Amino acid sequence: MSDGPTYGFDTLQIHAGARPDPATGARQTPIYQSTAYVFRDADHAAALFNLQEVGYIYSRLTNPTVAVLQERLATLEGGVGAVCCSSGHAAQIMALFPLMGPGKNVVASTRLYGGTVTQFSQTIKRFGWSAKFVDFDDLDALRDAIDDDTRAVFCESVANPGGYVTDVRAVADVADAAGLPLIVDNTSATPYLCQPISQGATLVVHSTTKYLTGNGTVTGGCIVDSGKFDWSASDKFPSLSAPEPAYHGLKFHETFGILAFTFHGIAIGLRDLGMTMNPQAAHYTLMGIETLSLRMQRHVENAVKVATWLEDDPRVDYVTYAGLPSSPYADRAKRCYPKGTGGLFTVALKGGYDACVKFVDSLEIFSHVANLGDTRSLVIHSASTTHRQLTPEQQQAAGAGPNVVRISIGIEDADDLIRDLDQALAKACG
Incomplete structure (x- = not known):
């Protein structure tokens, strides 16, 4: 779609990210069921691996069908980029991965899906991370829970299972004052009912398995990046602000600017964690979003x-x-x-x-x-x-x-x- 008019949600949920297939003219996004992609030549391959050019290398990292879904979700949520992965739980780990480190903590709402509580209270300990659970209705308690080792604040917009609704703007103000990113799980609300980025969230995560797909066929997850957080404002986020040894000292925030988190999620997160969304799942979810x-x-x-x-x-x-x-x-x-x-x-x-x-x-x-x-x-x-x-x-x-x-x-x-x-x-x- 062109960058000219501002389109409504109903139009974007059908068209954002999608273009007729250049090879066949197919109107529906094809399922690109391919593991790898042919390079034009050796220089093209080197440029892709050096992150000097955007393109397709290997479907653990990028896939044309998944790329359409990422663009559509970023558009609907008002973000600059998105990374799709294998499940909602994978999206949560992928969101925390560039932010956390041994000894660091995330401050999370007490009103979360039970599987998330278990993931945060038990599983992330194996990475050396920890979580503090706070009632986000008590903003003073939220402020008090944040310490020098806190690297993120996490909540759900509409909480599963109780339907509790978070005042995202109020929580975002606390996170902003502490110089921390706010991660909002928007699975239950979807971008149709709530757009957390417009209320101050830094990152939005989804289990695309739920309302976005809407038909109970495939699992999937997504992280949408607002592009609004200054990852270089402090030394708290070296994965994004400091030299990356795996890319010859490249600094993600300095190099990619507002897309730093998105590029890191693909080039590091998907590369090393391998929580990849398969193209057929992306196809089903794209069809579901058309009627969201x-x-x-x-x-x-x-x-x-x-x-x-x-x-x-x-x-x-x-x-x-x-x-x-x-x-x-x-x-x-x-x-x-x-x-x-x-x-x-x-x-x-x-x-x-x-x-x-x-x-x-x-x-x-x-x-x-x-x-x-x-x-x-x-x-x-x-x-x-x-x-x-x-x-x-x-x-x-x-x-x-x-x-x-x-x-x-x-x-x-x-x-x-x-x-x-x-x-x-x-x-x-x-």
Whole structure:
């Protein structure tokens, strides 16, 4: 697309990054199922390997199908570049990799997906990194948690599973004052409902597996770079500001400017970690994104209707959906997420753990799976599955207590979903 007009979201989600195939004229982005790419000559090969020219070398690093997806996601999020990888968890490690080092820490919200809590509290210790978990509603606690060894601040825009909404701008102001990048997981909101970069985020990560693909077919992840952070303002980020031995002393920020993080993610991150997205996954995700705005509108519409019905049901203790007027985050949601807060929330049943298990087993339209963001409505009891490895205190902080069921509302007929929930509640709670 030309750089002239400013296009709307609905246009960009279809066209950004995509061009007719120069060889065949194919309008849909082809799946370039190729491991390697032929160099024009020896000089061309040397220029690519020296990062003096942009092009394709080997599909662990770059692939034409994946490149279209990266450009589209960067465009939709308002970033300058993006790096796609094999999963959302891979995207989180890839985002931290250039920033962290042994003895360094990330300050993270307590309201995170259980797998992220485990990754941050346990797995990253093997790299010599650590995480501090803080309630991001308490900005003073966030400031106090940041120390000389902190290298990033991390949160989710709309948290999984509880649907808690973060005031990204307020958190970004704290990170900026400390000279630190803010990383925002925007999986649950998608760039249609929230664009964290416009609210001050440095990096945005996604599990493209979820709403972006939207059809439950492939896993994937992405890191979008805002291009706005000054990596050379301090000596905290030597991977980006100091000479890189693997490239004869090249300084990524000095050489690539606003694209420093993006180039590092490909030239170092994908090269050495190998968390590559395959081209077929990129193809499915590109097709999914073409209808993102339409699906998100329906997800929100259905979620409001279903959550309102559940909140009024006497068998339900509470519903956490921020799109409800009764939510403690209703005002924040209207201010920060004017198009809605997505299709994800939790429901607490008065019957407790046993009722939750029976409820999940009794549903017919809802699929019992460890996923979210599908066109189909999905359900899971987080305490016994996705958040099982957490302590009871961590489960409660994440909004995944034993009496809580996570619901991902799809785009089916909302009345059908309500009837299914009603019959399952009758079986579970009497």
